[in-house]
Amino acid sequence: MLRDQAARHPDAIVVAGEATRLSMADLLGEATRVARGLMALGVGPGDRVALWGVNDPSWVVHAFGVWCAGAVVVPLSSRAKGLEAAAMIRKTGARVLITGEGAGRTVLADLLPPGTGLLHAVVPAPSLSGPGRLTAAELRERGEEVAPDAAWERALAVRPDDLCEIMSTSGTTGTPKGVMLDHAQVLRGYWDWAEIVTLREDDRYPVIAPFSHGFGLNAGLLACVLRRATMLPIPVFTPDGLMELVSSGRISVLAGPPTLFHRLLDELDRGAWDVSSLRVAICGAAAVPPPLITRLVEQVGVERVINAYGLMEGTVVSMTRAGDPVEVVAATTGRTVPGIEVRIVDDAGKDVAAGERGEILQRGYGVMRGYWDEPERTAEVVDGDGWLHTGDVGVLDEAGNLAIVDRKKELYIVNGFNVSPAEVESLLLREGSLAQAAVVGVPDPVSGEAGRAYVVPRPGADVDAAALLAWARENMSNYKVPKRIVVVDALPANANGKIDKLALRARATREDSEPEKRLS
Incomplete structure (x- = not known):
């Protein structure tokens, strides 16, 4: 996908950081250099590479470098501390850790003793170098050992059903689980998501959700490259900077909880901000007060307010659509996306009538391949007929709109x-x-x-x-x-x-x- 975009639209700006702008051609070139470096370190097809840092252009480049090398991205939260990061590295058997700017790098030393399984750690600056570590620049220098044709062949050998990412998700047993998603799942899921959102080439879209989170990585980083929208990676988001971001950045697509949009409207009432560029507002599986939707449309001029539901194990499940009345967007997450089925069942696994509460079951291409190296836990949530038992409690109305009303699991x-x-x-x-x-x-x-x-x-x-x-x-x-x-x-x-x-x-x-x- 990236190579096709770079060939057809080489000059399209896809990443706009504080001091960095990357076109499609730039992104492909930098990612290929990273891929050659990883290959020189011995990273092979299917190997896991962990990425740890805040949202920035470097994260985008290294993610595509991992994919170009035929490897699997294992995102680590920039908020994670050494104990948490080491647990995910050990679980997935990651061979290389690529760090960037962010709090996590301050405890890098915790991750390189015997037992973590890491062979190499890539650090953003020489001041962090040490045994087993090389800088991002040194990684690219190592890549000179690998012929460009070899990197090209490695990238083209990646198949749709190869693993793309292993996402950490909160577990109910005390340890995080690794959700396995393949390339076909994320490309199809977030192409359809972007189509419904109407994400397009002239959009400017700040990615506030961390790239280590499924929404930030797939509905942010990946969706922007898919649709040639310009992503603005936000390393650290502060509500106080929201209006400056939207106004000076000429933001057209904004995703966040209802509180984010309440803040925007409150600030708009108090100051002379220009938010006329904003055309799409995206909320995720949250109850959205109808007056908020009305004000965003009438006061800001937003064309679409979208509610949606997804989960790490099931990618995109349902979304509201163009033309949905305010009450549907406010109270539901819309209808299922193409290729996805949903059922609402009682405790005995029997379908309930429209309008009645029950557990949400999902089936279709978006259901994860399973939890990494945990077939028993996978079987607990994905039954023999392919239905994912989400643990969320929902209601389907007569029109097929899905409302999320509770959670069966203890997660908060x-x-x-x-x-x-x-x-x-x-x-x-x-x-x-x-x-x-x-x-x-x-x-x-x-x-x-x-x-x-x-x-x-x-x-x-x-x-x-x-x-x-x-x-x-x-x-x-x-x-x-x-x-x-x-x-x-x-x-x-x-x-x-x-x-x-x-x-x-x-x-x-x-x-x-x-x-x-x-x-x-």
Whole structure:
């Protein structure tokens, strides 16, 4: 796809960073140099290469370099700390780690001892060099050892059903899972997504979601190259810079939660900003207040407000369409995209009537190939007939519009990121002073939801909640860090002896309703 775009539209600008602009021809040339460098390091077809850094042009170049080498991209969150990144590297058997700018590089040393399996780490600057490391420039120099024709043949040998990416997703057992997606899945899924969004060559699209996230990588980086739109990778997004970004950047496509668009409208009311370039607003599987849609259309001049639903294991599932009334966009995620089926079933697996709640099951080309090296866990969510059991609770109306109303799993969402309580609990227990930890998601006015941890000290240990919270900030991605930690003598248990999360959620509700407890 990239070679075809570069041949037909070599001068189309596809990446616009703070100090870097890349045309299709530039991107192909730089990616090929990276591919030759990786081949010189011994990376072969199907090998995994981890990418760790914030959104920037370098991330885009290295991702396509990995794909041109026939390898598989393993994105690591720039928010991840050493413990988290090392776990995903070990799980996928990544041979090379490519780092960029971002917090993760400060703990690079954690990832190169024996046991991680890494052979090489590529670092952005000579100051970070050391044993087993080479700079991005040195990687390209190594590529001179590989003939251009060899790199060309390697890239053309990649087949549609070869693995493209292994995405980390929150698990319910305490460890993240690696979702396997192939090239055909992501190309088809995000071509259709971009078609419905009406993403086009003259669009300027800031990619706010991290490239390590499925939306940022596929509905951002990949979709822009597919449709020759100009992506603006956003390394660190701040709401305060939103209006400057939209106004001076002449942004035409903007994706984010409803709070992002509320902020835009509030700022528009207070200042003389020019947002006339904005024509498409994309929200993801969220309830969107109808007045927000009306104001975006009437006050900003947005042509389309789109709601959509997807998940890492199932790529794109449903989207609203042109001409949908406000109430459909506000309350649902629209109809399934071509090639995808959806059912709503009860606890016995039987289809429910239109308008009734049940678990969302999905089938079609978008369903993942499975979890990396975990066939048993794959079989738990993808049944013998190919239906993916999403764990989300939804309702289908008579017209086939899908509304997401709840989650069966314990996952909660912080600023758009899925958080697994089991994973946070597992990380907290590694601190050493705890006998037990239980985490629940609670409503939060800023982030949507936030984690609250209830912890039981080990015998003889004196646990200070503030100190434990500081440890969590040092060792976890920021969105996984509980907003509050409560030290307790014991955790409630149900009749089966398991921790009673319902009782903990009820306790959290009481705490939030009683000011004196909120301050304790």
